[in-house]
Amino acid sequence: MQGDRENTVEKIVNDKRLTSPTKISIIVSDLSTGGVGRWGGGAVRPFLLSQVLKRLNCDVEILGFNVQKDTAELSYFDDIPIQTIPGSNYPGFIKAANQLRDRINGDIIYAYKLRPSSFGLGLLEKFRTQRPLLLDIDDWELSWHGGDRWRYRPPNPKQFARDILKKNGQLRYPDHPLYLKWIEKWVSKADVVTLHNKFLQNRFGGVYLPNGKDTSLFDPSAYDPDASRKRYGLSDYRVLMFPGAPRPYKGVEDILIALDRLNEPDLRLVIIGGSPYDDYDNQLLDRWGRWIIKLPAMPIQLMPEVVSAAHIVVVPQRDEPAAVAQFPLKLTDGMAMAKPILATRVGDIPEILGDRGYLVEPSSPEQIAQKIQWIFQHWNSAIEQGKKAREKCVQYYSFEKMTEIMSEILSQVLK
Numbered sequence: 001m002q003g004d005r006e007n008t009v010e011k012i013v014n015d016k017r018l019t020s021p022t023k024i025s026i027i028v029s030d031l032s033t034g035g036v037g038r039w040g041g042g043a044v045r046p047f048l049l050s051q052v053l054k055r056l057n058c059d060v061e062i063l064g065f066n067v068q069k070d071t072a073e074l075s076y077f078d079d080i081p082i083q084t085i086p087g088s089n090y091p092g093f094i095k096a097a098n099q100l101r102d103r104i105n106g107d108i109i110y111a112y113k114l115r116p117s118s119f120g121l122g123l124l125e126k127f128r129t130q131r132p133l134l135l136d137i138d139d140w141e142l143s144w145h146g147g148d149r150w151r152y153r154p155p156n157p158k159q160f161a162r163d164i165l166k167k168n169g170q171l172r173y174p175d176h177p178l179y180l181k182w183i184e185k186w187v188s189k190a191d192v193v194t195l196h197n198k199f200l201q202n203r204f205g206g207v208y209l210p211n212g213k214d215t216s217l218f219d220p221s222a223y224d225p226d227a228s229r230k231r232y233g234l235s236d237y238r239v240l241m242f243p244g245a246p247r248p249y250k251g252v253e254d255i256l257i258a259l260d261r262l263n264e265p266d267l268r269l270v271i272i273g274g275s276p277y278d279d280y281d282n283q284l285l286d287r288w289g290r291w292i293i294k295l296p297a298m299p300i301q302l303m304p305e306v307v308s309a310a311h312i313v314v315v316p317q318r319d320e321p322a323a324v325a326q327f328p329l330k331l332t333d334g335m336a337m338a339k340p341i342l343a344t345r346v347g348d349i350p351e352i353l354g355d356r357g358y359l360v361e362p363s364s365p366e367q368i369a370q371k372i373q374w375i376f377q378h379w380n381s382a383i384e385q386g387k388k389a390r391e392k393c394v395q396y397y398s399f400e401k402m403t404e405i406m407s408e409i410l411s412q413v414l415k
Helices: 003-017 047-053 093-101 117-127 141-147 158-165 177-189 198-204 225-231 253-261 280-291 303-308 330-337 349-353 366-379 377-396 399-413
Strands: 023-026 056-067 084-085 108-112 133-137 193-195 238-242 269-274 294-296 312-317 341-344 359-360
Touching: 003 225, 023 047, 023 312, 047 056, 047 108, 047 133, 047 399, 056 093, 084 093, 084 366, 093 341, 093 399, 108 117, 117 133, 117 177, 133 177, 158 359, 177 330, 193 198, 193 399, 225 303, 238 253, 253 269, 253 280, 253 366, 269 312, 269 330, 280 294, 303 330, 312 330, 330 341, 330 349, 330 377, 341 349, 341 377, 349 377, 377 399
Parallel strands: 023 056, 023 108, 056 084, 108 133, 133 193, 238 269, 238 312, 269 294, 312 341, 341 359
Antiparallel strands: none
8 A cells, every 4th residue: 555655646746747947946044053054964844845846856956144154064965055145134134135146046936934034035036036936934933032922112212223223233133023023924925835834824824835754764664773772872771762952842841850750760861962052951961961861963864763762752842832833853753763652732743643642731741751651561552653653654744745745836836
């Protein structure tokens, strides 16, 4: 059955494959290590989109700002050229934006994130050249600033002047929340909007395009979990794995509180990569270091082997706006690798995972502790759940599914 479905998808893709290459320019607001460059292997959304577009016979380029002016390694794929322009605040941003716009060579512009520094530039090029503009929204940008409750209210005219005129004034930042709020009103000007969860779709409309996984790369049959645990020094432990960057809204603290309650010496939480933003990792280590094993960020090619070492993949999102507006990539990491998954009922997680994993309420360490015990006590059943989770990932959350949807989008845009 699986082979029949893969053949069917391949036929659909081939039928709608572009007969001559179409060039697509993906604009990214931040390609530095503080942005998409923080992931050591190109596993984030712009690179997923690039790989899917390549499958449809598109030439793809990625362009964006190096906001931190660092040396992020961005050569993830030899056949996807990446160009960066040093980022800057206003007024220097105007010059940097013009330099970037001069390099946009695509027949179609694809802006990643609803920000002035990506979608705003795309709009300017659309109005100037009449080229089609796609917009991919993978976060609700205002959620990081309080959502719809946020208001810009300087206490007096002097503060407003400082925000505009001082070198580090708030309003000199190209993606200040005030500008994020304004740019939301222009979403309808995109020819197509793509997004990956219901919260974003309900807010902005558009086409649902999941965060697909390369299920031929993430193939559990290619890895021996015991060998993977040995390679990464995990053989002595029952491994709970969080293959992502910890943030307070991601609920890692709830897992660690649960481990405190269980107090079983062979349990460990393995964190991959850690937080690139601040010292949150160190805060976790200071309080719960006895339970944590931290592995460095891995290139995407090594992630299947690392995830293979897990006994359980944990996705303990808290019920906060930033979490509700996300599609956790770590969820499909675990599903693709047929791992038992322990997650919370937040956002689209219950629909994505369904009855093929284990769901608890958010911010509930007691429920997490109970479910961890239950999973290990019913291990054979948990292994079967993991296999079913992979089946669902292949069917609904794979590169093949993304390619099928993207082919329809391009057909619409190129008519």
